[in-house]
Amino acid sequence: MSDTAGTGTVKTGLPRKNINEVVSAGIRRRYAAERRFRAYGLAAIGFAIFALTTLLVTIVGTGYSAFTQTMLELEITLYPQDIDPEGNRDPKVLSTANYQALVRQSLRDLFPEVTTRQERRRLNGLVSDGATFQVRRAVLDDPSIIGQRISILVPMSDDIDQFMKGHISAEVPESDRRVSDQEIAWLERLQDRNLVHRTFNWTFFTSGDSREPELAGIWGALVGSLLTMSVTLALAFPLAVATAIYLEEFAPKNRWTDLIEVNINNLAAVPSIVFGLLGLAVFLNFFGLPRSAPLVGGMVLALMTLPTIIIAARASIKAVPPWIREAALGLGASRMQVVFQHTLPLAMPGILTGTIIGMAQALGETAPLLMIGMIAFIVDIPQGVTDPATVLPVQVFLWSDAPERAFVERTSAAIMVLLSFLIVMNAFAIYLRKRFERRW
Amino acid sequence: MQLANSENAAKDGVGMPEKTGNLTTESKAGRTPMVVARDVDVFYGDKQALFGIDMDILPNEVTALIGPSGCGKSTFLRCLNRMNDVIEGCRVEGRISVDGQDIFDRALDVVHLRARVGMVFQKPNPFPKSVFDNVAYGPKIHGLSSSKDELEEIVMTSLEKAGLIEEVKDRLHQPGTGLSGGQQQRLCIARAIAIQPEVILMDEPCSALDPIATAKIEELIDELRENYTIVIVTHNMQQAARVSQRTAFFHLGKLLEFGDTDQIFTNPSVERTRDYITGRFG
Ligand SMILES: Nc1ncnc2c1ncn2[C@@H]1O[C@H](COP(=O)(O)OP(=O)(O)OP(=O)(O)O)[C@@H](O)[C@H]1O
Ligand SMILES: [Mg+2]
Numbered sequence: 001m002s003d004t005a006g007t008g009t010v011k012t013g014l015p016r017k018n019i020n021e022v023v024s025a026g027i028r029r030r031y032a033a034e035r036r037f038r039a040y041g042l043a044a045i046g047f048a049i050f051a052l053t054t055l056l057v058t059i060v061g062t063g064y065s066a067f068t069q070t071m072l073e074l075e076i077t078l079y080p081q082d083i084d085p086e087g088n089r090d091p092k093v094l095s096t097a098n099y100q101a102l103v104r105q106s107l108r109d110l111f112p113e114v115t116t117r118q119e120r121r122r123l124n125g126l127v128s129d130g131a132t133f134q135v136r137r138a139v140l141d142d143p144s145i146i147g148q149r150i151s152i153l154v155p156m157s158d159d160i161d162q163f164m165k166g167h168i169s170a171e172v173p174e175s176d177r178r179v180s181d182q183e184i185a186w187l188e189r190l191q192d193r194n195l196v197h198r199t200f201n202w203t204f205f206t207s208g209d210s211r212e213p214e215l216a217g218i219w220g221a222l223v224g225s226l227l228t229m230s231v232t233l234a235l236a237f238p239l240a241v242a243t244a245i246y247l248e249e250f251a252p253k254n255r256w257t258d259l260i261e262v263n264i265n266n267l268a269a270v271p272s273i274v275f276g277l278l279g280l281a282v283f284l285n286f287f288g289l290p291r292s293a294p295l296v297g298g299m300v301l302a303l304m305t306l307p308t309i310i311i312a313a314r315a316s317i318k319a320v321p322p323w324i325r326e327a328a329l330g331l332g333a334s335r336m337q338v339v340f341q342h343t344l345p346l347a348m349p350g351i352l353t354g355t356i357i358g359m360a361q362a363l364g365e366t367a368p369l370l371m372i373g374m375i376a377f378i379v380d381i382p383q384g385v386t387d388p389a390t391v392l393p394v395q396v397f398l399w400s401d402a403p404e405r406a407f408v409e410r411t412s413a414a415i416m417v418l419l420s421f422l423i424v425m426n427a428f429a430i431y432l433r434k435r436f437e438r439r440w
Numbered sequence: 441m442q443l444a445n446s447e448n449a450a451k452d453g454v455g456m457p458e459k460t461g462n463l464t465t466e467s468k469a470g471r472t473p474m475v476v477a478r479d480v481d482v483f484y485g486d487k488q489a490l491f492g493i494d495m496d497i498l499p500n501e502v503t504a505l506i507g508p509s510g511c512g513k514s515t516f517l518r519c520l521n522r523m524n525d526v527i528e529g530c531r532v533e534g535r536i537s538v539d540g541q542d543i544f545d546r547a548l549d550v551v552h553l554r555a556r557v558g559m560v561f562q563k564p565n566p567f568p569k570s571v572f573d574n575v576a577y578g579p580k581i582h583g584l585s586s587s588k589d590e591l592e593e594i595v596m597t598s599l600e601k602a603g604l605i606e607e608v609k610d611r612l613h614q615p616g617t618g619l620s621g622g623q624q625q626r627l628c629i630a631r632a633i634a635i636q637p638e639v640i641l642m643d644e645p646c647s648a649l650d651p652i653a654t655a656k657i658e659e660l661i662d663e664l665r666e667n668y669t670i671v672i673v674t675h676n677m678q679q680a681a682r683v684s685q686r687t688a689f690f691h692l693g694k695l696l697e698f699g700d701t702d703q704i705f706t707n708p709s710v711e712r713t714r715d716y717i718t719g720r721f722g
Contacts, residue, residue, distance in 0.1 A: 253528060323565040327628070329526060330561070331578040331635060332554035341581075342567065 231298020312354020
């Protein structure tokens with residue numbers, strides 16, 4: 001180097017000074033490119049955050065009010081002659097008693113001046129049909145209250161609830177409003193007497209779907225989702241892991257396995273509705289499995305999730321360093337032992353991460369489930385995988401289509417629940433990845 | 441993998457013992473060789489990596505394999521416990537026997553072979569498990585111990601023989617990957633000897649280690665010689681000279697010279713060996 005410095009040239013014959021200039025000019029350009037690249041990156045992230053925040057703010061903004069419900073405190077006298085004329089507290093008799101009349105009587109007691117049939121009907125409309133069930137449940141839970149005068153919180157109708165939450169404005173002309181001036185006047189008198197309360201909307205989390213928004217909940221859809229996901233997991237996970245192990249560790253590398261590999265990758269790109277059509281044709285029409293059942297939904301989603309898990313599992317099996325296998329083989333372990341004692345445990349965090357991501361995808365999937373009838377209006381909570389059910393995203397879809405104003409906030413609230421599940425699942429995937437991350 | 445042993449044998453019409461007689465390296469002491477390789481060819485796909493290797497490896501000796509990079513030392517070593525089986529497209533022809541048993545014999549399960557011919561790799565490769573579990577793995581899968589105490593004894597003696605016991609006796613249940621490179625390599629040796637193999641193959645066991653760790657392992661190899669037959673690949677001429685009794689010089693897939701280490705290092709009969717040992721090529 002010293003003699004090149006002396007002559008001012010390097011072996012290529014170029015003057016040394018020149019090289020320095022070229023390099024420093026290049027460096028400036030490289031740094032500029034780097035700065036530009038970083039700016040693009042920041043802009044992209046900024047945009048993503050903006051979009052995400054807008055989405056979240058919109059959803060939470062419309063949805064949060066669904067977590068509360070306007071309730072009316074009613075004083076109800078439980079006349080024994082109405083509920084249990086024979087007095088033997090037979091549950092059958094108790095559950096068929098006319099509680100609606102009791103609720104209506106209690107309302108009439110509040111507003112004695114209401115006499116006309118039409119007005120009475122309006123007055124009865126202040127509280128939800130659910131009020132009747134509430135009273136019945138109270139009696140069935142504790143028959144000893146019969147004969148007493150009890151104070152009970154019953155849900156008010158969805159329109160009143162929406163009015164109280166400010167979603168229906170009193171400014172609008174009466175003809176365009178779902179709540180009449182008279183109803184508003186009644187409501188004000190009730191408020192003056194401090195009978196109107198806003199409580200946490202337990203119903204939303206504990207009941208199934210309903211035509212009445214104030215009685216509708218996501219529990220049915222949630223159970224449906226859980227049942228469907230269980231079926232999906234039970235089918236997809238073992239199948240996918242077995243496939244991945246076979247392809248990575250045992251299959252010979254030839255044209256057939258190449259073909260299989262290409263097809264698995266293609267399968268991952270098939271639109272989900274196609275799997276729905278397949279499910280309809282094969283599982284329902286050919287095998288005659290029940291419609292709208294989590295069993296079939298889970299099977300369809302398993303088909304959809306399989307390639308995702310296979311690809312993730314193969315990648316993480318491949319990532320297990322070959323010298324682990326060599327070490328075990330060198331000690332005389334059989335190939336099965338190598339797979340189950342070394343490769344699989346080391347690949348498991350990656351496989352689980354892929355599985356969770358696949359399951360999260362499946363949890364949010366709607367289209368294929370529509371094809372197999374999981375879009376039906378189902379009030380009852382499904383008790384097993386063959387009961388008719390719906391799932392969270394389909395519930396969102398159903399509610400978003402409903403005309404009642406009160407379903408708007410419930411749609412958003414259901415989305416919030418769905419998103420929280422997805423966030424929890426993804427967080428768990430990240431946790432697994434971090435917790436079991438290995439540097440070889 | 442395709443085997444052509446029986447064909448070869450039939451063609452040659454020569455039994456193994458007779459052929460041994462032709463070799464210059466016939467066991468002087470009259471000991472029966474532990475490993476006998478005859479006319480071993482290895483192919484990776486179409487490419488031939490080893491050409492007609494004949495070698496007798498004597499028990500309780502250290503045999504060093506030396507030669508320039510890519511000459512097929514590792515390939516030969518991996519033939520001896522059939523680790524080449526797992527390499528796609530690798531084909532071994534010829535005959536190899538360990539302790540008198542043909543290793544390509546259909547009746548011999550490769551698992552048994554590998555239990556008898558242990559291997560220590562170039563890069564220390566402990567399992568990501570505890571020190572104890574690393575050593576206990578082999579005995580466990582082969583069912584060498586009938587009780588927990590017995591297993592513990594095997595592990596402890598193996599660690600002791602590998603000269604590691606002092607350093608790890610307080611951290612038996614910490615991950616083996618947390619040890620230093622030299623300790624890891626000795627752990628791998630302990631793991632290999634825990635199943636009491638007859639032969640231990642070592643592929644450049646010290647190449648990732650500093651001189652002090654290397655010295656420890658060399659010392660260990662010398663001690664292990666008492667109970668085991670050791671084949672070691674090394675690029676370090678001094679190491680070969682220090683630890684081995686016999687040395688094999690490979691070049692371009694052929695075994696050019698094989699003989700007593702003293703003789704090879706002081707008075708090699710082949711010109712190329714001399715050049716390689718003195719550092720003129722390779
Ligand atoms: N898996 C493989 N596939 C194809 N060719 C291989 C494979 N392994 C080794 N070879 C070839 O076989 C020949 C011998 O390789 P080998 O690893 O035995 O050499 P070596 O003597 O151990 O070299 P080094 O001292 O560098 O480790 C080389 O030409 C190499 O390219
Ligand atoms: Mg090598």
